[in-house]
Amino acid sequence: MRAEDVRVFYGEKEALKGVSIEVHDDKVTAFIGPSGCGKSTFLRCLNRMNDTIAGARVTGTITLDGEDISSPDMDVVQLRARVGMVFQKPNPFPKSIFENVAYGPRIHGLADSKDELEAIVEKSLRRAGLWDEVKDRLAESGTALSGGQQQRLCIARAIAVDPEVILMDEPCSALDPIATAKIEELIHELRGRYAIAIVTHNMQQAARVSQRTAFFHLGELIEYGKTKEIFTNPREQRTQDYITGRYG
Numbered sequence: 219m220r221a222e223d224v225r226v227f228y229g230e231k232e233a234l235k236g237v238s239i240e241v242h243d244d245k246v247t248a249f250i251g252p253s254g255c256g257k258s259t260f261l262r263c264l265n266r267m268n269d270t271i272a273g274a275r276v277t278g279t280i281t282l283d284g285e286d287i288s289s290p291d292m293d294v295v296q297l298r299a300r301v302g303m304v305f306q307k308p309n310p311f312p313k314s315i316f317e318n319v320a321y322g323p324r325i326h327g328l329a330d331s332k333d334e335l336e337a338i339v340e341k342s343l344r345r346a347g348l349w350d351e352v353k354d355r356l357a358e359s360g361t362a363l364s365g366g367q368q369q370r371l372c373i374a375r376a377i378a379v380d381p382e383v384i385l386m387d388e389p390c391s392a393l394d395p396i397a398t399a400k401i402e403e404l405i406h407e408l409r410g411r412y413a414i415a416i417v418t419h420n421m422q423q424a425a426r427v428s429q430r431t432a433f434f435h436l437g438e439l440i441e442y443g444k445t446k447e448i449f450t451n452p453r454e455q456r457t458q459d460y461i462t463g464r465y466g
């Protein structure tokens with residue numbers, strides 16, 4: 219995906235000030251920066267989630283495989299399947315584990331038979347590292363799982379519709395260290411198959427899971443580059459100050 223001069227206004231306030239960036243197909247990109255700098259706002263641009271916020275206005279161009287995602291030809295439901303999202307707080311539907319994963323493929327017509335649907339559900343749960351834990355309880359409610367399992371269920375739900383990109387907005391901030399480690403491991407396994415963009419407050423996490431890091435400050439993209447370089451040899455003083463804990 220590529221963003222060119224993306225600006226977001228909430229009413230009169232310009233929250234994002236002309237961001238241009240490329241999210242690479244085979245990489246994990248981390249968005250870091252102090253609270254309120256616009257990381258989540260930018261992430262939401264990538265699958266047009268800001269459309270759902272009253273008073274939010276987005277300008278600039280974002281393309282997915284060269285297609286303008288704001289074009290009238292772009293079906294937003296389809297876009298959000300191609301660019302899936304995982305939120306801070308796990309939000310499974312109040313339905314069975316099976317239904318949580320089957321719902322998307324069913325509404326998008328991805329399975330021609332019950333067997334095919336079951337195969338998609340199994341594959342998605344396997345990829346999300348959850349199959350072994352839930353295979354004997356697929357009819358139980360998704361909300362009865364632990365927080366970490368619920369988050370992996372949400373990842374399975376995103377995977378089930380065969381996305382190209384997965385957006386994660388602080389996916390571990392509601393989880394304990396063990397559940398967090400599992401999600402980080404999962405991100406490693408999913409890399410290469412999907413482009414992943416992750417917002418995180420946790421710089422160690424950004425360093426562990428990503429190959430590219432974008433540092434935002436006060437609505438601007440200050441620096442974007444290889445994670446190793448951003449953390450060891452940043453070009454900008456503001457990046458240096460942030461990663462050394464001087465603010466944020």
Ligand SMILES: Nc1ncnc2c1ncn2[C@@H]1O[C@H](COP(=O)(O)OP(=O)(O)OP(=O)(O)O)[C@@H](O)[C@H]1O
Binds near residue numbers: 233252253257271419
């Ligand atoms: N729905 C909204 N309406 C009005 N202003 C908003 C809205 N969402 C975000 N903002 C403002 O836009 C700016 C960027 O917010 P955003 O949540 O994108 O930052 P962030 O870097 O993700 O912060 P955090 O790490 O705290 O989640 C902030 O000043 C915030 O107050």
